[in-house]
Amino acid sequence: MITVFFGGASSGKSDLAEAFALSLDNFPIKYLATLREENNQENEDRIREHQRKREGLPYETLLTPTPEEGMRFLAQCQDKTVLLDCLGVMVANTKFTYQHEKSTFVERPNASVCEEIIHYLDELNNTSRHLIVVTPDIFSGNCEEAESSQNYMHLLGDINRKLVKKFNADFVEVKAGLPLAHRCEGKELSNFLKGFQE
Numbered sequence: 001m002i003t004v005f006f007g008g009a010s011s012g013k014s015d016l017a018e019a020f021a022l023s024l025d026n027f028p029i030k031y032l033a034t035l036r037e038e039n040n041q042e043n044e045d046r047i048r049e050h051q052r053k054r055e056g057l058p059y060e061t062l063l064t065p066t067p068e069e070g071m072r073f074l075a076q077c078q079d080k081t082v083l084l085d086c087l088g089v090m091v092a093n094t095k096f097t098y099q100h101e102k103s104t105f106v107e108r109p110n111a112s113v114c115e116e117i118i119h120y121l122d123e124l125n126n127t128s129r130h131l132i133v134v135t136p137d138i139f140s141g142n143c144e145e146a147e148s149s150q151n152y153m154h155l156l157g158d159i160n161r162k163l164v165k166k167f168n169a170d171f172v173e174v175k176a177g178l179p180l181a182h183r184c185e186g187k188e189l190s191n192f193l194k195g196f197q198e
Helices: 013-023 041-054 069-073 087-095 110-127 147-165 185-195
Strands: 002-007 029-033 060-063 079-083 094-100 104-107 130-136 168-177 178-183
Touching: 002 013, 002 147, 013 041, 013 079, 013 130, 013 168, 013 185, 029 110, 041 060, 069 087, 069 110, 087 094, 087 110, 087 130, 087 147, 110 130, 130 147, 168 185, 178 185
Parallel strands: 002 130, 002 168, 029 060, 029 079, 079 130
Antiparallel strands: 094 104, 168 178
16 A cells, blocks of 8 residues: 655645554554765755654654665565655665766666666555655746756656656645645545545
8 A cells, every 4th residue: 555645845644644554553653764965955954844743653764765775675664654755855865876086977778767666665565564655745836947857847746647647646645734635545644634524
């Protein structure tokens, strides 16, 4: 079972995804973190803030910036609740690879990146008891982006669609911390969302 939480920056999608993961009562939760620090103060601050929120809660954090790195932890996700945050970052890490010898980023073709990400999600879904995916809404902003950014947006959109069509994922949009279910077939998710209707 896959549940997707989708929303813009600071929408509360990660907080809701974490609350839903806790509601499933299957501990420890495997938290697949995709954001690398890499001497970036903004990233470090975001990572520390997320870690602070999870402090004392039954999460085990695994650093999985790409599917290749995530596959190393697949066995640890067996029959667990798994929370991947954030799919958009994993897609970017996989699409734009840094070549040290050239000191530059190289853009990979969308088709190969999509295949790699979907294969990883398929393996993760088959291994875990419940897979929760946090993915960003990057589609409501400025459309006058560079070609590489447009390619990335198309790729992430394709992957989000495949989550619903291929995996029949439940899909929850989050705005201002409030959920709007576009697809909700899972009993656990339905029960979780009832708390927001009262």
